[in-house]
Amino acid sequence: MAKEIKEGAKAPDFKMESTDGPIRLSSFKDKFLVLYFYPKDDTPGCTTEAIDFTALGKEFAKAGAVVVGVSKDTLAKHEKFAAKHELGVILASDEDGAACDAYGVWVEKQNYGRTYMGIQRATFLIGPDKKVIRIWPKVRVKGHAEDVLEAVRSAG
Template sequence: MMKAPALDLPADGGGRVSLQALNGPAVVYFYPKDDTAGCTREAQDFTALAPEFAALGVTVIGVSKDTVAKHERFKAKHGLDVVLASDEDGAACEAWGVWVEKTLYGRKYMGIERATFLVDAEGLIRRAWRKVSVKGHAQEVLEAARAL
């Protein structure tokens, strides 16, 4: 098991979210962009299961390079109930290894790999999902969280 990289970012609601300050398990999911089809679905799926994650004491944190203001509009528009953290400079994406080369229509570019990490209360990554397919993903993460 690997120690989770530091995560201390500005979040919606004007505060900050810090893995180190949580003192409990967390789901950290990285996604490309607010208000796009896959990212919206993923956030809605995690929101639907938010009470179950909360009952386990697990904080769900979504991270993208969108601004806090964009996150707040995204949450309000879709009634989301997860913490959204802003990694505008991309330092967290780099540290977590999700800033990767992608290809779209034959064009290569750098972007955020859709990835999820389950971090235990000691700050260890217990499970990592890379190149996530959204359908059923939040439920699968919840099952893994139940096994912590």
């Protein structure tokens, strides 16, 4: 990751439009925040990840956590994506890339010999004190939502 955020450090603030209205770090008072970054709406891995977090939504809420997915897609794309898959997570639009930069997930990627800039799939668990509790860089989707839920329960 470009910018190195360490566990235990204060989480970078952000301000984004979301499917739940404008949000920023301080919007999540007295809650754990699961902030997950993903490359693009409606692609196989990103869809699976959003559905997995949605399926565990009640468990995250019971553990005192809010789940927010972040990509550079527009709010209109997020709303369409959420409606199509009946998603229960908040989707935030980071069109200008400020949050991606702050969290160090806007990185150089390679695919089939082509180099380009894109979002590295990563998740940050942020405590009610706004400090980063845990970071999952380079996420593998299968079983990830369950791992994050377990971490929230352990932190709570």
